[in-house]
Amino acid sequence: MTARRINLPARTHDMGIYKRYFDLIATGRKTTEIRVDDSSRKKIKPGSLIRFRCQGDEVLTRVTRIARYKSFDEMFDHETVASVNPLATREDQLANIRQIYPPEREALGVVAIGIELVDPSRPA
Template structure:
């Protein structure tokens, strides 16, 4: 459940209803509360009421893009970069994330992003044994199926690998695509994918992760190099 901070007290009602339905405690929803947005008067900004009254009823300081992101005065990438930057700024001190913010302050924050572009990294989860090899600089080729998200990766892209709370940032040095894992290992150095396993062992492990219908999408071999040292 992702709600504004004013919903914190409403959790009691939700928990009571779920308890009445005999919902196991482990199945109770995880809650994420975001800062509450306030109108210039200090009251909670009601987006639904404003939409009903049309844009002509917008109070002072409420920019049209706050109700309709398609009218943001810039590109979609620019909007996403500004939003990510603002959230990152708030999280530099966690107490900011539990405060309420007026629309005027949010508007100011959204336009305070430094002019240099924010470079977004592709996020990838990975098993611990492979994560450790990447962090140590011993695994320099990452293998994935060529699904829609991998097709967006190109030479120079950043990939942030995550595992059990740890992360490591890498840069893509090359992108090579193959039809099958067998063809891939005919051309890729086995040790660069996993220096601790033979070709046959790696094929067996990879096919435990990716069933035939996933391999049918094709295979992509990503050359990677460390950008920043691991933060752990």
């Protein structure tokens, strides 16, 4: 008996996101999503799908890469600021992130998730 390969669909992760970042993802301008590296982020792998949701809208993305860092400062030493938010400086982004994540959450580590839009006319 010969084994055959079965292509299973990639797992889809759901993430809520603020409107200003959702719009950047939906237009393809934001190509790196950053989060603290908690247990749910450890399940995300290249090829995984992420559905970002905001105020009843959603956009589907595919993970292109994962990079882990000790802090947001270290992350911005390696990730381009414009890929995270093309409308803000590094300092502005750090201030915004730290309003979302307190120091004890940042202490979990940081994950930079490379994303690309999934064409809705093509199968995921």
